[in-house]
Amino acid sequence: MRPIQMVDLKQQYLQIKQEVDAAIHEVIDNASFINGKAVQDFAAGLAAYLGVKHVIPCANGTDALQIAMMALDLQPGDEVISPSFTYIATTEVVALLKLKPVFVDVDPKTFCIDPVAIEKAITPKTKAIVPVHLYGQAADMEAIMAIAKKYSLAVIEDNAQAIGSDFCFSDGRKQKTGSIGTIGCTSFFPSKNLGCYGDGGAICTNDDALADKMKKVANHGQSKKYYHDIVGCNSRLDSIQAAVLNIKLPRLDAYINARRKAADFYDNAFAGNPKIAVPFRAANNKHVFHQYTLQLEGVDRDGLNQFLADNQVPSMIYYPVPAHRQQMFAASGAASYVLPVTDWLTERVISLPMHTELDQEQLNYITSKVLEYVK
Numbered sequence: 001m002r003p004i005q006m007v008d009l010k011q012q013y014l015q016i017k018q019e020v021d022a023a024i025h026e027v028i029d030n031a032s033f034i035n036g037k038a039v040q041d042f043a044a045g046l047a048a049y050l051g052v053k054h055v056i057p058c059a060n061g062t063d064a065l066q067i068a069m070m071a072l073d074l075q076p077g078d079e080v081i082s083p084s085f086t087y088i089a090t091t092e093v094v095a096l097l098k099l100k101p102v103f104v105d106v107d108p109k110t111f112c113i114d115p116v117a118i119e120k121a122i123t124p125k126t127k128a129i130v131p132v133h134l135y136g137q138a139a140d141m142e143a144i145m146a147i148a149k150k151y152s153l154a155v156i157e158d159n160a161q162a163i164g165s166d167f168c169f170s171d172g173r174k175q176k177t178g179s180i181g182t183i184g185c186t187s188f189f190p191s192k193n194l195g196c197y198g199d200g201g202a203i204c205t206n207d208d209a210l211a212d213k214m215k216k217v218a219n220h221g222q223s224k225k226y227y228h229d230i231v232g233c234n235s236r237l238d239s240i241q242a243a244v245l246n247i248k249l250p251r252l253d254a255y256i257n258a259r260r261k262a263a264d265f266y267d268n269a270f271a272g273n274p275k276i277a278v279p280f281r282a283a284n285n286k287h288v289f290h291q292y293t294l295q296l297e298g299v300d301r302d303g304l305n306q307f308l309a310d311n312q313v314p315s316m317i318y319y320p321v322p323a324h325r326q327q328m329f330a331a332s333g334a335a336s337y338v339l340p341v342t343d344w345l346t347e348r349v350i351s352l353p354m355h356t357e358l359d360q361e362q363l364n365y366i367t368s369k370v371l372e373y374v375k
């Protein structure tokens, strides 16, 4: 059996090696390292894929969130509502910009931000909501957009884990996650569903004025070479990374299908085990399985984590500490937020290997080892 990886990037590369190598060499041959044709082609390709007017590539997903918040002109002290059960980047940028992170709880089934909790947390200072499409499942964008409209709030979708997912509104309309809110942010970190071979990210919007502003913010606030209108930052996607993404973007749907197939296998293997809750699949969106995350009931989760490691099966706890309990937010008293679902999930979730190259032998082995421990 091939060694099992949490994410097998090498094996995936070998399937597309010739194309990727040629594309990277083309960038080098043309010495078009910064904002070359590959970057422009990728921005256009991603915009078409997402069905969105503007895609602005940038250096990583964290920058994407920061640029979005800078372009919205949020002022120190403005409140930004987000889940605490997420990767730290989502809320770190809020604090970095001297805005106030307001943490709310998540839905126990989808692991995504709870719209009812959002509405309860709104104050006159609230300016934006940042839903996170966690593990590849979309937050309830229909409810969230309705709340945003009612209170005139911006919605910044953190789509780092769910690129390619479709959200289906109750009228039957379908939209890609990341293209629904005011601004969508994503990451091309190597292990993401659409990953490059280093760092990368993108921001998208249908709003022309916001798109212009975000381009400016990402480029030192520059309107014309060496004329800087506003304070911005320097955040670019390298041409070499864009070249890799141009090879992978047309394969994204096939990659998602491979993930969903592995998820189906896991689901079937664990069906009927009362101690294991497999990932919920909400009817209103297509789960793209960035992670395959179990909720355990009456099982020593860290014991399972260790048992799997001892048997050469990697597994991960995403995330062992929710944002509101991180040291970085301690001084602001964030630990006093009452987020029972978040705390509950933090203790019970475990993510199994999930990627595009899992084979039958590996899946059999992983599930047999999980079931050996969780009898």
Ligand SMILES: *Cc1c(COP(=O)(O)O)cnc(C)c1O
Binding pocket: 060, 061, 062, 063, 086, 087, 089, 090, 132, 158, 160, 161, 186, 187, 188, 189, 199, 200, 201
């Ligand atoms: C990966 C990730 C980010 C940050 O992306 P980087 O490219 O690593 O900066 C932000 N939010 C979520 C939910 C993520 O998973």
